[in-house]
Amino acid sequence: MPAGQRMEARRKEQLEADARAMEKNFTRDWRAGDVYAPHDLSAAEARKWKKRKAPTTDAFDALSMNPLDCYKNFSIMSEYMTAMGRIKHSRQTGLRPVNQRKIAKAIRRAIGVGLMPSIHRHPELLKRELMDTHKTGRLG
Numbered sequence: 714m715p716a717g718q719r720m721e722a723r724r725k726e727q728l729e730a731d732a733r734a735m736e737k738n739f740t741r742d743w744r745a746g747d748v749y750a751p752h753d754l755s756a757a758e759a760r761k762w763k764k765r766k767a768p769t770t771d772a773f774d775a776l777s778m779n780p781l782d783c784y785k786n787f788s789i790m791s792e793y794m795t796a797m798g799r800i801k802h803s804r805q806t807g808l809r810p811v812n813q814r815k816i817a818k819a820i821r822r823a824i825g826v827g828l829m830p831s832i833h834r835h836p837e838l839l840k841r842e843l844m845d846t847h848k849t850g851r852l853g
Contacts, residue, residue, distance in 0.1 A: 768807030773816075780815035784823045791829070791838055794820060798832040 743749070752758060773780050783789045793801050793808075793816050800820055803813040823829040 771807065771809045771812055773808065773812045780812050780819050781822075782819075783816075784819040784826075785828060787823065787829050788838065790816075790820050790823050793817075798830070 793806055795801060800817050803810065806813060806816070808816060820829070824831045
């Protein structure tokens with residue numbers, strides 16, 4: 714292969730790598746017909762649309778806590794439940810299997826005792842989220 718073709722192939726690979734890197738930064742799903750301004754493609758705007766990843770460390774191991782002892786704390790329990798009252802999957806929580814089972818048991822225990830609602834988030838947390846939404850102007 715001549716040197717000119719090799720350089721062209723390298724340049725093409727570099728452009729493809731740059732395009733993949735840009736796709737990682739701009740995670741907003743653009744649809745046909747969407748109108749956007751130049752600032753929509755800025756780094757600050759891209760951070761707003763960045764998809765959240767599951768934690769890589771187990772929070773209970775890092776804090777040396779037993780999840781079963783936290784069943785009385787609804788704010789901790791609600792972090793591991795969806796808005797509809799379901800227990801989040803370990804892919805979302807980032808917990809080890811042992812701690813995932815313990816947190817699930819603690820949530821079921823809190824619901825059974827009546828400390829935690831079984832179908833939605835606690836009203837105090839909903840109020841806090843609503844206030845945060847009004848302050849920042851966006852969800853999350």
